[in-house]
Amino acid sequence: MTVLNNVWLLGAIRFFQSLIPAYVIERLFWEQRGMTIQxxxxxxxxxxxxxxxxxxxxxxxxDKFSRKSMIVAGAVLGCAEFFILVFATQFWHFAAVVVLAGIGRCACSGSENALLYDSLLxxxxxxxxxxxxxxxxxxxxISGMIAALCGSFLATRFGFELNxxxxxxxxxAALALSLLLHEPQVNSRTEEPLELKTYIKASLLFFKENPGVxxxxxxGTxxxxxxxxxxxxxxxYLNRLDIPVIYFGLFSAGLMLLMLPGNMLAHALLRRFSSRTLLLAAVAVFAAGFTYIAAAKDYSGLAALLVICLFSGIVExxxxxxxxxxxxxxxRATIDSFQSLGLNAVHIVIGLGFGFVSVRFDxxxxxxxxxLLCGLFFGYFYIASQKSVE
Structure with missing residues (x-):
């Protein structure tokens, strides 16, 4: 098996990792088990x-040992996550699940892109x-759409637990496929393996010397x-609009369907537009779309939500x-992990504000x-990226 086979294997792993009918009714299942928005x-x-x-x-x-091993570890934790959720009834059960999910996400996030890039290289x-x-x-x-459409039907007919x-x-299935991955040779400009602390220093220096990156x-964060x-x-959100659960799968599939064009055409759009232009357009749509969703409070807000998803596909x-x-x-994996770290640090900050405001204004x-946050960031990115982003 050659390293280029990793490309289709990663696709197959992604397919089964997203074949999760639980996601379409996840928040309702959690609410049924006593979990409030807060x-x-x-x-x-x-x-x-x-x-x-x-x-x-x-x-x-x-980076130091094995990208494949980390992907396998992430798949193992993913299996444990859903097994525990079947029996979860208290807050600490759900807290334990998200800790496992967080560890699994960490194991895969930098490793997947690093293994993909070096396999192509x-x-x-x-x-x-x-x-x-x-x-x-x-x-x-595609997998998520299949899971969503089937999941809403199965949940309506057989209850949430089967999902x-x-x-x-x-x-x-994703775990089984991850065992077939091949570890690619790392083509590095450095001859000797780095010490652990050197990875952090090198990564921080990279971001400092590359403000555009x-x-x-x-x-993206x-x-x-x-x-x-x-x-x-x-x-x-759909529940507040009194939309029946039977339609949740169709809506979820619609969200993912609209994300396909951006992901499929991003590489082609980069031949005609700069990265800066495309990212500015996406952030502007996010700011305007969320503003309308918050203000409309009716079915028309769904259209704005769908437009956000359409433009989101080009960003990643x-x-x-x-x-x-x-x-x-x-x-490579360490640098990618720093990107994911930043994303989750922002999640914490936004999550605190989102939870606080949602308790008072739903x-x-x-x-x-x-x-509001997206609008503020648009202004900052427009000014700061003028000379540093190609």
Missing amino acids: MVVYTEIIYAVTVVLLEVPTGILA AGGKEHRFEKAVGRLNVCDF YWLSFAGMS SLVVLS VTGAALHFIYEFWQI PIAAGYLHHRTDSSI IFGGYGFIA
């Missing part, structure tokens, strides 16, 4: 703190990285954090490509808070 936000903060603490150490382990195809990232996300969304057993089966990563609160709370391939084309392979007020 308690969910607390678990989100616990998740984010876990990632902040472990993201960089797991990235260093991936070994075959002389590193210029296809943005396209490959987009296709991995397409695997995510969690099926999700456990999907994660088990830092800004692009920050744009802010939009990713904002999009996270659509992923996590759209079910409650652009940000990931901008970062990895400028990164040395010896610290989900609509929470989305208004995110609109």
Whole structure:
């Protein structure tokens, strides 16, 4: 098996990791087991703190020892996560699950992109990285659409718990496939392995010497954090609009379907527009879209939510490509982990504000808070990126 086989294996792993019918009714299941919006936000903060603490150490382990081993470890923890959720009835059960999910996310986040880029680099195809990232996300969304459509039907007919057993089966398939990955040779500009502390110093120096990369990563962090609160709370948003659960799967599939074009076309758009232009457009849509969602409080807000998802698809391939084309392979997973660390640090800050505002003004007020943050970031990115982002 050659390292280029890693590309389709990673796609297959992503497919089964996203074949999770539990996600379409997750917030309702948690609410059924006694979890309020505030308690969910607390678990989100616990998740984010876990990632902040472990993201960089797991990235260093991936760079120093094995990217494949970290991906396998993440799949094992994913299986444990859904097994526990079937029996969860108290807050600490859900807290334990998000800790496992956070560790699993840390294990995979930097490792996956690093293994993908170095696999392409070994075959002389590193210029296809943005396209490959987009296709991995397409695997995510297609699988997610299947899971959402089936999940809402199954939940309506058989109850919520069956969806969690099926999700456990999907994660088990991802685990089996991850064992087939091949560790690529690391093509580094440094001849000797780095010491552990050197990984951190080298990563921090990289971001300091590349302000344009830092800004692009920050744009991906802010939009990713904002999009996270659509992923996590759209079910409650639809519930507030009195939309029946039977339609949740169709709506979830619609969200993912709209993310496909951006992921598939990001590499082509970069031939006609600069990264700065595309990212500014995406952030502007986020700010305007969340503002309308917060103000409308009716079915028309769904259209704004869908437009946000349409533009969100271009952000991750652009940000990931901008970062990895400028990164040395010896610290690739660590650098990517720093990106994920920043994302989850922002999750903590936004989550505290979102939870505080949502308690007082429900989900609509929470989305208004995110609109304000996106608007402020648009102004900052527009000014700061004029000379540093290509």
